[in-house]
Amino acid sequence: MISRWTTAVLDTDLPGGWAVARSPEGFLFDDNGALFPREWLKRQDLSILAEHGIGHLDGEPVYLLELHSPLDIPGCNWKGLRAFMLEDDHTLYKVLGYAAQVGTWAREHRFCGSCGTRMSQIPLERAMYCDACDLRHYPRISPSMIVLITRGDEVLLARSPRFVTGVYSTLAGFAEPGESAEDCLVREVREEVSIEVKNIQYMGSQCWPFPHSMMLGFHAEYASGDIVPQEDEIEDAQWFNVHDLPPLPASRSIARYLIDLYVARRLGHAEPVLPG
Numbered sequence: 001m002i003s004r005w006t007t008a009v010l011d012t013d014l015p016g017g018w019a020v021a022r023s024p025e026g027f028l029f030d031d032n033g034a035l036f037p038r039e040w041l042k043r044q045d046l047s048i049l050a051e052h053g054i055g056h057l058d059g060e061p062v063y064l065l066e067l068h069s070p071l072d073i074p075g076c077n078w079k080g081l082r083a084f085m086l087e088d089d090h091t092l093y094k095v096l097g098y099a100a101q102v103g104t105w106a107r108e109h110r111f112c113g114s115c116g117t118r119m120s121q122i123p124l125e126r127a128m129y130c131d132a133c134d135l136r137h138y139p140r141i142s143p144s145m146i147v148l149i150t151r152g153d154e155v156l157l158a159r160s161p162r163f164v165t166g167v168y169s170t171l172a173g174f175a176e177p178g179e180s181a182e183d184c185l186v187r188e189v190r191e192e193v194s195i196e197v198k199n200i201q202y203m204g205s206q207c208w209p210f211p212h213s214m215m216l217g218f219h220a221e222y223a224s225g226d227i228v229p230q231e232d233e234i235e236d237a238q239w240f241n242v243h244d245l246p247p248l249p250a251s252r253s254i255a256r257y258l259i260d261l262y263v264a265r266r267l268g269h270a271e272p273v274l275p276g
């Protein structure tokens, strides 16, 4: 199947195409969705912080207008990326997820982190350039591991105080400098629930644009220890039987995929597909 959406670095001096507008309140949308004719959008009284050409949707160029602040446009509203993630239009979510990461980077890389000079966009490369340091600053991507730990018919799921009430998920955490993904897994599992794991197996990855994680998904088996939830980080952690699971994370998350895959294999059901 030909992908409807492909990323690209486009020349912002060229006219036309579609545009998405992003502010600290999320993306602009109306009854037709979140893509607007770019020339029309630029005629509105927007406070544009940066403009980036981000790719092609069905062959048409798409641009991002990253705004300082939201603006009232009749018939339009603002909505966060998470809300788009929960909707059915997977392609739109991919476009907006990418736009959000480019927008976050554009917002946070206007000045060189080394010398403070204002930076400029490099044509045809997704990089901001500091002339004074001859330094390129690329979009930030944060590797994070996520793991489903199992013990026969049981899976270990935990709650962070940040989760929606009642929802339990797999353990996750950001990689620190000097770590492999597997090192990170062992450390995070020790920190968050105080147990040891074995037979670590890589299962797949997922871009998680909240704001810029690259999720590296694993399965691991329980080896030893009793669950001790990490104070402040983990509100509760328990072993759940695959026949009696609590409310789970959003179906588009790799956390949900890891759980659904294990349950499907255990019960002999059809296996789910990892959402991109």
Ligand SMILES: NC(=O)c1ccc[n+]([C@@H]2O[C@H](COP(=O)([O-])OP(=O)(O)OC[C@H]3O[C@@H](n4cnc5c(N)ncnc54)[C@H](O)[C@@H]3O)[C@@H](O)[C@H]2O)c1
Pocket: 142, 144, 146, 169, 170, 171, 172, 173, 174, 175, 188, 206, 208, 210, 211, 213, 215, 249, 253, 254, 255, 256
């Ligand atoms: N897609 C999924 O299924 C899924 C599921 C769970 C978590 N996640 C994501 O995984 C990531 C890590 O999970 P977590 O929140 O449990 O992490 P974590 O256990 O490492 O704890 C979060 C803490 O890490 C620190 N931190 C924040 N950003 C960081 C960075 N870029 N690098 C290093 N440390 C940082 C902060 O102190 C923060 O409080 C988050 O982005 C989260 O949204 C994705």
Ligand SMILES: [Mg+2]
Pocket: 171, 172, 173, 192
């Ligand atoms: Mg964590």
Ligand SMILES: [Zn+2]
Pocket: 112, 113, 114, 115, 116, 117, 130, 131, 132, 133, 134, 135
């Ligand atoms: Zn510099």
